[in-house]
Amino acid sequence: MKRKLKFLFLFFHNYIYIYSNGLIGKMLFGRPCLILNSTGAKTNKLRKNVLVFLKEDNKVCLIASKGGSPSNPGWYYNLKKNPNCIVQIGSKKFNAVANEVLDSERQEWWLKMDYLNNGGYTAYQKRTNRVIPVLVLEIS
Numbered sequence: 521m522k523r524k525l526k527f528l529f530l531f532f533h534n535y536i537y538i539y540s541n542g543l544i545g546k547m548l549f550g551r552p553c554l555i556l557n558s559t560g561a562k563t564n565k566l567r568k569n570v571l572v573f574l575k576e577d578n579k580v581c582l583i584a585s586k587g588g589s590p591s592n593p594g595w596y597y598n599l600k601k602n603p604n605c606i607v608q609i610g611s612k613k614f615n616a617v618a619n620e621v622l623d624s625e626r627q628e629w630w631l632k633m634d635y636l637n638n639g640g641y642t643a644y645q646k647r648t649n650r651v652i653p654v655l656v657l658e659i660s
Contacts, residue, residue, distance in 0.1 A: 532639075534570040542544040548572070553635060554580070557606035557613075558598040569595045574633055580607055580616065580657040581629045588647030596653055607657055612638075616657040626654045 530548075537545030538555055546553060556569045572580045584596040599605060599618040607616045621629060633654070634641040645652050 522654045524583075536579075537570050538568050542608050544553070544608045545570070549576045552609070555608040556595055557608065558595055561594075561601040567595065567598055571595070571632075572610070572637060573607075574629070574636055575609070578659040580659065581633055582618075583633050583641050584655065584659065585641055585654040586643040588644035588652075590648055590650065592650070592653060593641040596655070599655060599657075605657065607659065616659045618655050618657045621654050621656050625656075627637040629654050629656060 524638050533545050533548055535552075535592065537553060542555060551572045552575075554573045556571055558567050558569070559565070561569050571582050584592050586627040600620070603618040605616050605618055607614045641652065
């Protein structure tokens with residue numbers, strides 16, 4: 521029941537953030553959220569996802585955790601196929617290019633994001649056998 525309530529809350533948060541055009545919902549439980557506008561890997565249609573992020577200078581980090589599910593989230597495949605995207609933080613929109621980071625760079629971003637999420641990403645990693653991808657979007 522608790523998991524269903526959390527899902528329902530997140531669904532409404534995402535809906536409000538997207539349909540208020542970033543005016544309501546920029547923060548979720550003290551964590552910053554952005555709206556990722558990407559192109560569907562299979563459909564070529566616009567896809568919008570609300571995600572927790574960390575921004576440093578012109579770089580934005582995203583973790584493709586999907587709550588520790590066995591498979592990666594759809595937006596991960598969208599960015600792998602079509603790395604050009606639009607990042608919306610509040611009401612401000614930025615063009616960006618996504619790249620998956622590996623090795624020491626992945627570890628550096630992972631530690632920062634895991635700290636931001638109070639150890640949540642480490643907990644997600646323990647739920648799955650896949651290595652959870654870390655993506656860095658460079659804002660142009």
